[in-house]
Amino acid sequence: MGKKKNAKITESSNASVNPTVLAATDKIRVLCAAAALVPTNKFAVMKDLHPEAGHENRFTSWAKNEKGEKGLVVLDPMGDSIKFYSNPELKFPAMRTVKC
Secondary structure, three states, rough: OOOHHHHHHHHHHHHOOOOOHHHHHHHHHHHHHEEEEEEEEOOOOEEEEEOOOOEEEEEEEEEEOOOOOOOEEHHHHHHHOOEEEEOOOHHHHOEEEEOO
């Protein structure tokens, strides 16, 4: 009986999420599996990677690599590849989350 209730909660929480975010989340999960990365976010997040230099908005997710190191996964604009950054604060010091 508890499992049915949890399934309903999951369905209702997904219903309030933007379809673009759900699609990006699915793409990131598939590409992470191919690259031996394990996403740790429930959903992808839109981040402005370079707000100080012309704005570069990309879908991102946190993930762990084979060594257990946590890093940032960034989906490319075409949505067909990802890059893993183990130290994202060095590459994107002014990065911030963007609502979509």
